Amino acid sequence: MKRREFIKQTGIGIGVLALWGPQVFSAHAGEILPKKGRRVVVAGGGFGGATAAKYLKLIDPKLDVVLVEQRERFISCPVSNMVIGGFKEMKDITMDYKVLARKYGIKIVNAQMTGLDATAHTIETSAGKIAYDRLIVSPGIDFMYENIPGMDPQAQALFPHAMKAGDQTVQLRRELVALVPGQNVIITIPEAPYRCPPGPYERACMIAHYLKQNKKGSRLIILDANEDVVSKGKLFKAAWKDYYEGIIDYRPDSTIKKVDVATRSIVTVAAEVQGGVINIIPDQKAGLLAFQSGLVPPKRRWVPVSALSFESPIHKDVHVIGDATDGEVIGSMPKSGFVASTMGKAVAASVVAMMSGREPLPPSLANTCYSMVNEREAIYVTGVFEFDARTKKMAGVKAAGGVSPERSERLGIQAEDWARSIWSDTLG
Amino acid sequence: MKATLFIAAVLAVSTAPALAALPGDGERMAATCAGCHGTRGASPGTHIPVIGGQSSDYVKKTMKGYKEGTRAGGVMANLSKGYSDQQIDQITEAVASWKWQNSQNARKKGKIKISASGTEVCAGCHGAKGQGTPIGPHISGQAAGYLKEALSEYRSGRRTAAEMGMVKEMTDQDFDKLVKFYSQQK
Numbered sequence: 343m344k345r346r347e348f349i350k351q352t353g354i355g356i357g358v359l360a361l362w363g364p365q366v367f368s369a370h371a372g373e374i375l376p377k378k379g380r381r382v383v384v385a386g387g388g389f390g391g392a393t394a395a396k397y398l399k400l401i402d403p404k405l406d407v408v409l410v411e412q413r414e415r416f417i418s419c420p421v422s423n424m425v426i427g428g429f430k431e432m433k434d435i436t437m438d439y440k441v442l443a444r445k446y447g448i449k450i451v452n453a454q455m456t457g458l459d460a461t462a463h464t465i466e467t468s469a470g471k472i473a474y475d476r477l478i479v480s481p482g483i484d485f486m487y488e489n490i491p492g493m494d495p496q497a498q499a500l501f502p503h504a505m506k507a508g509d510q511t512v513q514l515r516r517e518l519v520a521l522v523p524g525q526n527v528i529i530t531i532p533e534a535p536y537r538c539p540p541g542p543y544e545r546a547c548m549i550a551h552y553l554k555q556n557k558k559g560s561r562l563i564i565l566d567a568n569e570d571v572v573s574k575g576k577l578f579k580a581a582w583k584d585y586y587e588g589i590i591d592y593r594p595d596s597t598i599k600k601v602d603v604a605t606r607s608i609v610t611v612a613a614e615v616q617g618g619v620i621n622i623i624p625d626q627k628a629g630l631l632a633f634q635s636g637l638v639p640p641k642r643r644w645v646p647v648s649a650l651s652f653e654s655p656i657h658k659d660v661h662v663i664g665d666a667t668d669g670e671v672i673g674s675m676p677k678s679g680f681v682a683s684t685m686g687k688a689v690a691a692s693v694v695a696m697m698s699g700r701e702p703l704p705p706s707l708a709n710t711c712y713s714m715v716n717e718r719e720a721i722y723v724t725g726v727f728e729f730d731a732r733t734k735k736m737a738g739v740k741a742a743g744g745v746s747p748e749r750s751e752r753l754g755i756q757a758e759d760w761a762r763s764i765w766s767d768t769l770g
Numbered sequence: 771m772k773a774t775l776f777i778a779a780v781l782a783v784s785t786a787p788a789l790a791a792l793p794g795d796g797e798r799m800a801a802t803c804a805g806c807h808g809t810r811g812a813s814p815g816t817h818i819p820v821i822g823g824q825s826s827d828y829v830k831k832t833m834k835g836y837k838e839g840t841r842a843g844g845v846m847a848n849l850s851k852g853y854s855d856q857q858i859d860q861i862t863e864a865v866a867s868w869k870w871q872n873s874q875n876a877r878k879k880g881k882i883k884i885s886a887s888g889t890e891v892c893a894g895c896h897g898a899k900g901q902g903t904p905i906g907p908h909i910s911g912q913a914a915g916y917l918k919e920a921l922s923e924y925r926s927g928r929r930t931a932a933e934m935g936m937v938k939e940m941t942d943q944d945f946d947k948l949v950k951f952y953s954q955q956k
């Protein structure tokens with residue numbers, strides 16, 4: 343699967359979109375977009391990177407901003423669980439980068455970044471080399487399949503994670519629809535930290551809702567490596583009890599020991615279970631790009647950065663944001679699109695400051711994740727994070743952190759508004 | 771004050787190379803609001819309100835009301851507690867400085883005739899078109915779903931304001947007319 347993904351991505355990655363005028367190649371071998379003025383390159387156009395690119399332009403319209411993204415279109419992870427549940431379609435969560443080019447003059451390069459030369463201040467991409475003054479990387483996450491015995495490429499293809507919205511979202515939906523009634527669905531959840539703490543539990547609600555309506559006798563078994571539901575536990579459990587009693591079988595402390603493709607089974611310390619549809623969410627680490635770029639120290643999973651400027655302690659003038667950052671270094675925050683987006687704004691301000699010899703500006707970050715518990719009702723978790731000058735980490739403001747008192751349709755409507763809002767703030 | 775700002779701006783332009791103005795503390799904190807309220811408060815939603823360009827007194831009062839619990843709020847009751855009163859003042863200044871942008875979610879459907887009759891009573895405090903006055907907030911071009919919710923909350927008592935007492939006597943149909951009128955004002 344990974345190989346196929348790679349080929350597909352490089353396949354679509356050749357060629358440069360949305361450039362002004364004819365493309366000029368410089369004297370340097372394979373260099374594209376020769377740098378004239380002050381330039382920031384942003385690699386990775388997800389919630390972190392696309393927002394950073396836009397806010398760089400909002401703060402300093404004269405800055406040359408290049409956004410390198412391997413996908414042709416943006417596919418949102420938020421709301422992708424609704425696609426799996428059958429309440430939304432892929433087109434509802436697929437958007438393009440054109441507005442960023444047209445409205446703000448951001449140069450969008452549809453290519454894969456393949457290497458970093460931090461000394462020369464250039465990156466390598468499948469479309470050629472690009473020079474920068476400062477680089478912002480928001481690579482997202484990748485998976486540690488090696489932690490699960492039996493999780494070979496065949497198993498990876500058969501048991502999708504669907505934690506990067508796209509083909510695997512479609513695959514999981516298709517498999518659910520094809521499920522023989524009476525057969526079970528399995529979701530496995532890795533130990534935190536992983537992308538979107540409430541995400542797997544929201545997905546469980548969506549799948550259970552679908553099973554309840556369409557697949558008589560089928561159950562959803564949740565094998566959670568954590569000792570309890572990681573986020574909004576009480577609210578999720580209340581919804582499971584009220585709506586999905588007898589369908590959801592929640593098993594905490596259930597780390598996967600082995601998977602078997604032939605029997606479609608998963609072995610944990612306590613049991614062996616079989617499933618007609620199996621959604622394995624493996625342990626996670628920073629996106630491969632962070633490793634390829636030498637931004638992750640040996641034996642670490644995530645990228646250390648300064649919590650003030652998001653600059654890497656390893657590579658000068660390179661900043662990293664989003665899910666890939668190391669919570670132990672910058673302070674623990676959920677790996678969410680909301681947080682990545684606020685990091686994008688914070689890094690944009692600091693990068694503009696630092697490029698003109700000024701000090702980085704203390705970040706102000708926030709989070710809110712709504713989760714749907716059925717097709718109408720939602721719950722939320724919030725947090726506000728500020729820079730603590732003493733510990734040099736981001737810290738949650740206690741009074742602001744919390745969850746919704748209950749689930750409601752009103753929150754369901756707000757969840758939909760939230761999605762529209764963050765999509766337009768990121769891409770519009 | 772205005773004059774000195776103007777001179778500073780002229781100086782900044784004339785001394786090359788001009789440095790981009792950095793966003794202040796309020797602007798950076800308020801940038802986090804965009805996740806729900808849209809870039810610079812121009813909410814694209816139906817129920818989460820436009821806040822960019824709203825009157826500063828009203829935004830400040832509202833944020834402090836959420837924080838102290840005098841205005842009922844969902845997620846705002848949590849988030850507002852993340853900021854000191856001084857930070858709320860800074861955030862408010864940023865939010866109020868943004869340009870008001872009408873919501874794209876006016877109430878369009880239905881057979882309700884749009885007319886100004888019945889809005890005279892509102893005009894004194896909210897302005898003839900609802901553009902806001904020093905007494906009442908900007909309500910024209912606000913998201914339709916939000917307007918309806920706000921009126922219903924004054925009626926049910928979930929939100930209280932002496933000035934809005936007249937809605938207690940109104941029906942849902944009255945609300946629909948008012949919402950249609952105000953959400954469609956430009």
Ligand SMILES: Cc1cc2nc3c(=O)[nH]c(=O)nc-3n(C[C@H](O)[C@H](O)[C@H](O)COP(=O)(O)OP(=O)(O)OC[C@H]3O[C@@H](n4cnc5c(N)ncnc54)[C@H](O)[C@@H]3O)c2cc1C
Pocket residue numbers: 385386387388389390391410411412413418419420421422423453454455456480481482483504505506507537538541629631663664665666677678679680681682710711712713
């Ligand atoms: C099912 C699900 C539901 C979720 N729901 C919510 C929610 O309701 N609210 C919320 O706040 N968050 C939610 N999240 C989390 C959110 O999606 C992530 O936290 C967010 O995407 C992180 O942003 P990022 O910029 O770090 O990474 P991403 O958004 O993943 O962006 C990384 C980008 O980099 C690109 N890229 C990677 N490598 C390269 C390369 N070598 N060259 C070029 N481009 C590259 C990728 O294609 C991608 O576009 C959810 C996640 C999932 C899986």
